[in-house]
Amino acid sequence: MPELPEVETIVRELRPRVSGKTILSAGAHPSAKFASAAAAISAQILSVQRRGKYILFGLSQGREMIVHLGMTGRLQLNPAESEVDQYIRAWWQLDDARLELHDVRRFGRVAVVPTGNYTTLPTLSALGPEPLDPHFSAGTLWTATRTSRRAIKTQLLSQRVVAGIGNIYADEALWRAQIHPAARRITKAQAEALRNELVEVVETAIDHGGTTLRDYRTLGGTIGHNQHHLQCYGRAGQECLRCGGTLKRMVLDGRGTTFCASCQKR
DNA sequence: CGCAGCGCCTGAAGGC
DNA sequence: TGCCTTCAGGCGCTGC
Numbered sequence: 480m481p482e483l484p485e486v487e488t489i490v491r492e493l494r495p496r497v498s499g500k501t502i503l504s505a506g507a508h509p510s511a512k513f514a515s516a517a518a519a520i521s522a523q524i525l526s527v528q529r530r531g532k533y534i535l536f537g538l539s540q541g542r543e544m545i546v547h548l549g550m551t552g553r554l555q556l557n558p559a560e561s562e563v564d565q566y567i568r569a570w571w572q573l574d575d576a577r578l579e580l581h582d583v584r585r586f587g588r589v590a591v592v593p594t595g596n597y598t599t600l601p602t603l604s605a606l607g608p609e610p611l612d613p614h615f616s617a618g619t620l621w622t623a624t625r626t627s628r629r630a631i632k633t634q635l636l637s638q639r640v641v642a643g644i645g646n647i648y649a650d651e652a653l654w655r656a657q658i659h660p661a662a663r664r665i666t667k668a669q670a671e672a673l674r675n676e677l678v679e680v681v682e683t684a685i686d687h688g689g690t691t692l693r694d695y696r697t698l699g700g701t702i703g704h705n706q707h708h709l710q711c712y713g714r715a716g717q718e719c720l721r722c723g724g725t726l727k728r729m730v731l732d733g734r735g736t737t738f739c740a741s742c743q744k745r
Numbered sequence: 746c747g748c749a750g751c752g753c754c755t756g757a758a759g760g761c
Numbered sequence: 762t763g764c765c766t767t768c769a770g771g772c773g774c775t776g777c
Contacts, residue, residue, distance in 0.1 A: 549771060586771060588773090645771075646771090733770075735769075
């Protein structure tokens with residue numbers, strides 16, 4: 480599932496390949512989640528940015544195209560004449576290539592909006608700070624979490640406290656910070672540790688080109704390598720690399736969650 | 746306004 | 762072998 484590091488990896492590859500190109504034609508799956516891809520026809524791509532897990536294409540004519548990859552989405556650039564496979568949910572014809580959104584489970588989404596107008600994308604409009612932004616401090620994290628009584632992991636996944644964190648990196652950061660995923664309040668010291676570990680986990684994953692468990696691929700179709708560096712996610716039943724206990728699995732607010740009951744105390 | 750609950754999707758994996 | 766069930770989960774929407 481593409482989270483911030485995976486989306487960042489894709490955007491870094493995508494930016495030099497499509498910036499300045501004009502969208503000559505486009506098409507999409509009839510679902511409302513993808514149909515607006517065609518609204519980008521005739522626009523020039525001026526910029527490619529990332530916010531959280533959202534890819535933002537700055538377009539000419541005062542428009543902006545937002546692409547979210549959902550669970551199984553991939554962006555790929557193929558030769559203009561190549562065959563379109565059944566899982567391509569949206570495509571944009573550039574002068575020399577075709578940009579495609581491949582998304583088996585259709586959890587992804589495409590929206591074309593007036594630049595900066597995110598009223599139809601509530602999560603994006605309420606998105607928290609980027610973890611790698613200097614403004615994301617222990618203080619802002621503590622302030623953002625202290626008023627809510629939801630589980631800390633649920634708050635991380637909400638995208639409002641910090642942007643771009645999904646199930647993998649939430650489990651990793653909480654394990655590293657030794658905070659129980661179901662904790663309903665954290666101390667200032669824990670907020671400090673959590674901020675530092677979120678930054679560490681995200682930076683490390685970007686360095687490794689993202690985590691490929693099944694679906695994630697870079698723009699060029701290669702896999703990431705961060706799956707070899709995960710210390711908690713997906714390791715339930717195996718030994719805790721810190722205390723030697725056994726990592727446990729629980730379902731927290733509907734999400735599979737791996738943690739160490741011995742060294743992640745509430 | 747916050748948030749719990751639900752629906753969206755389909756391939757893979759496990760049970761019988 | 763093949764059918765059926767369960768599971769994975771980010772986000773938008775609805776309603777309290």
